[in-house]
Amino acid sequence: MDVSARIHQQLTKCGIKIAASLPDDWVAPLIERIAADNQIRHVRVAREAEAIAICSGAFFGGVRSAALMGATGLLTCTGELATLNLRHQIPVFLIVSQRGSIDDHRIYQEVQGRRTLPLLQALDFPYHIVDRPDEVNSIPDAFETCRMQKRPFVLFLTRRLVKGEGTA
Amino acid sequence: MKARDAIDVLARHRGDAVAVCALGMAANEWWAATKSEESFYMHGAMGFAASFALGLALSLPRVPVWLINADGSLCMNLGCLLTEASQAASNLKHFVVANGVYQTVGGLPMVNDGRTDYAAIARAAASASVAPSGRSAARPSLPRLPLSAHIR
Numbered sequence: 001m002d003v004s005a006r007i008h009q010q011l012t013k014c015g016i017k018i019a020a021s022l023p024d025d026w027v028a029p030l031i032e033r034i035a036a037d038n039q040i041r042h043v044r045v046a047r048e049a050e051a052i053a054i055c056s057g058a059f060f061g062g063v064r065s066a067a068l069m070g071a072t073g074l075l076t077c078t079g080e081l082a083t084l085n086l087r088h089q090i091p092v093f094l095i096v097s098q099r100g101s102i103d104d105h106r107i108y109q110e111v112q113g114r115r116t117l118p119l120l121q122a123l124d125f126p127y128h129i130v131d132r133p134d135e136v137n138s139i140p141d142a143f144e145t146c147r148m149q150k151r152p153f154v155l156f157l158t159r160r161l162v163k164g165e166g167t168a
Numbered sequence: 169m170k171a172r173d174a175i176d177v178l179a180r181h182r183g184d185a186v187a188v189c190a191l192g193m194a195a196n197e198w199w200a201a202t203k204s205e206e207s208f209y210m211h212g213a214m215g216f217a218a219s220f221a222l223g224l225a226l227s228l229p230r231v232p233v234w235l236i237n238a239d240g241s242l243c244m245n246l247g248c249l250l251t252e253a254s255q256a257a258s259n260l261k262h263f264v265v266a267n268g269v270y271q272t273v274g275g276l277p278m279v280n281d282g283r284t285d286y287a288a289i290a291r292a293a294a295s296a297s298v299a300p301s302g303r304s305a306a307r308p309s310l311p312r313l314p315l316s317a318h319i320r
Contacts, residue, residue, distance in 0.1 A: 018226060041226055043255060045219070046247025053219030054226075054251075057188070060208065061227020083212020084220070 010139035020051035024070025026097035048073030215244025249293035
């Protein structure tokens with residue numbers, strides 16, 4: 001089973017019924033798997049913060065959800081995560097490619113690599129990094145932590161996880 | 169029609185719909201008109217009340233969801249109209265009160281000085297159907313209003 005299938009399986013185990021996404025190439029295979037799953041309502045959005053707000057609305061409808069995007073998209077959402085999710089204590093589970101790592105080798109991801117984690121720490125948003133296939137099983141615990149803490153929670157997927165060993 | 173008049177008309181026709189209000193004028197006027205504590209009032213994320221309402225509508229497909237939006241908020245995220253159109257949630261109605269100003273922060277004019285046709289934008293985004301509503305048209309047409317509506 002490839003890693004996208006394993007992540008998809010864990011999201012199903014979490015009871016996720018709505019997924020909203022804007023692709024980054026590292027998470028695109030996972031997004032397409034979810035889109036093909038008729039048990040999950042998949043919403044393609046025009047901007048990442050839409051995914052945040054859709055999941056927030058779903059929370060009030062009692063439906064479990066996830067937002068999928070790249071690290072660049074996450075950076076565009078920080079205002080909405082602060083003023084919607086922190087303000088109203090709405091949990092939102094984000095699945096984000098951890099771009100800008102030392103094995104990424106994309107100059108346009110360099111700032112994301114250096115500043116994303118410090119930014120999340122400044123906002124006191126919890127996160128969890130999944131780096132190896134055997135760590136995918138931690139996703140239900142991460143999801144439950146998000147629900148308990150009633151705040152944004154970022155699950156990062158590393159390049160090694162989604163692309164395998166070696167560099168770009 | 170003044171913004172408050174438009175909100176009053178909507179409030180009278182709300183029925184059992186759950187209302188989601190964009191922050192600012194929409195939330196303030198909806199609260200003033202309804203004192204509704206079962207509505208959701210966005211306190212931030214300007215432009216994303218539409219996405220929030222869509223998520224709620226998809227989660228509760230048997231519950232009518234009304235989005236009380238305003239032109240300032242809509243313009244923060246016009247892409248929401250594409251997302252709405254793609255999902256075609258039949259229980260969601262999106263109302264846009266287009267007063268042409270940022271009412272809550274001093275009433276300064278919006279970009280493009282009132283020349284924007286939001287109903288045309290919604291149609292072009294392939295919204296299920298769009299009903300522009302002016303002073304005379306709003307009242308009789310409201311009970312049957314479709315996905316996106318526009319009140320001047």
